[in-house]
Amino acid sequence: MADTLLDVRDLSVRFETDDGTTQAVDELSFTLAEGEVLGVVGESGCGKSVTMLSLLRLLPPTAEVSGSARFGGIDLLAASSAQLKRIRGREISFVFQEPMTSLNPSFTVGRQVAEVLQRHLGYSRKAAGARAVELLDLVRIPAPESRVDEYPHQLSGGMRQRVMIAIALACDPKILIADEPTTALDVTIQAGILDLMRDIRDRLGTAIVLITHNLGVVADIADRVIVMYAGRKAEEAPVHELYEHPQHPYTIGLLGAIPRRGVDRLQEIPGLVPRLSEPLPYCAFAERCPRADRRSRSEVPQLREVRPAHLVACFHPGSE
């Protein structure tokens, strides 16, 4: 077993807004091992993105974050902003969904890659420029020598996402957090980006947290998967185990909802995600769950290991 790189315990995130409070993440714990690809799956509003943003304190000041996140001997959630500045983009870096809005339209892509090198690693302008070409080559952008002088609008969506990955990799980070990195891309382009991420992990040993709503993408690349629902972890297991023996009714519902051939009806999950003004004192999925009983509606199910390395937060786990 590889060493633990990131250890998050009891992470809670709460937003105070004019419309009241929202409990976006509720006592979430997880770990990330060196060189591991961790898939975090869930639908809109389940807290998967907020979780990752909170780790580097990228949330607006209305967010109240509690818990701990140990990374390389420090607690990210208690670190000073000077410490965080050294970690952000250098040890832990991000790739977001929309590559057009993440890049600055008025600078060449080469300059944007070089900026990271100059700022974090103290490269000279010239050395940074040369390294930028190498990085674009690393993410398999054809003709990197000429591409460095182009502006984001001159590149296609797939190429822009490769530039974003090049920027994220510039300082050889230990962790790459990719938030829906292929959602805005076409399938043939998505396949290339997934291949690239797999290659980065294999060659550079970078641990990757992949946040996505797409169970197909997770099946392709993740080693371990966390399924989130309403700010809590519903299920966690190694990837093959999860798809072969899903235990939580929500996971089973999600897998059954994927369109495919030869089925007459897709599985539906009736109802809506609950409003999270307070941490729910019962199972968040109870209202939509075919297995819910009185206990599910009065008590929060704790995570327990039902099969080797397979955790479920449900009073009635089991595949079907």
Place this chain on the structure above:
Amino acid sequence: MTAPPPVLEVEGLVKHFHVGPQLTGGGGIVQAVDGVSLTIGPGELVGLVGESGSGKSTVGNCIVRLVEPTDGTIRILGTDVTHLSRREMRPLRRDVHMVFQDPYSSLNPRMTTGAIVGEPLRLHGIAKRRSLEQRVVSLFEQVGLRPELRHRYPHELSGGQRQRVGLARALSVQPSLLIADEPVSALDVSVQASILNLLRDLQRDLGFSCLFITHDLATVEFLCDRVAVMYLGKIVEEAATDELFAAPLHPYTQALLSAAVVADPAAQRARTRVVLEGDVPSPLAPPSGCRFRTRCPLAEESAPESVEVEPLLEEVAAGHSVACHLVHRQREAAQLLDLASEPA
């Protein structure tokens, strides 16, 4: 006795957009759709699949005349609607309706959902006052919405509920043809499933035909009877759904199918991927000859023919058409063999 006319017949549809400074004679022409032919029979669900920029949405927009086609003909239930004026088009609007991708921007935020659903009925003079109210209530029930929601405004509804409102509006006048442009792409998987189930149920109950425009092969596989695959403004392959997924012939279709991820780690990791090089060329200047040749893994084999001649969409088996030089060449070779082996 003559067979009923197809619900939709599109022939040689072309849509070119001018871009850039036209006054000074500059700019260029985006060849968004370049010669698309498509027929949809009564009660048929046809998927139009392609990646961004393939022109699939423009085809849909041309059919409902949201954009003016540059060339070609569009016949709805046998009537040529290509050049009808807006006024002449109006009675025909009952026959074709559209559901859009974004349930946020396609509903008027200042109208209640009930008024939105009832508007086509009102405008076509089909129902008013009490009967309109009753129709709206029954439409809400039909698409699985609580009728009380008709007094709410779109912003008070979830994405899935809004898409149901969009469907109820489209089906209110019982159209013969529904154009659905990425109706579930903006929704979460579990919501997507309920909308797809609903669309299937409604189609079976009401029997309308549907052109389902999407980039997602899995939804097509679930929903459609037949599929047409578009690449850079042209249909490259068309076949019955089962056949297309089991035995795709065009290299682009093969690449597209192999790139789509499946939610099964063992199967997904065992697949061999046809990786396409490079990006989709600009529709401002599509490649000569075969438009797919710049990314085709078999480009060398089909050169120089693929550079010089545009492959035609030809039927290679019953109901299965392909536009690829290599497929045509193989078929010709097989035919020659057949001829040679026949006894004189």
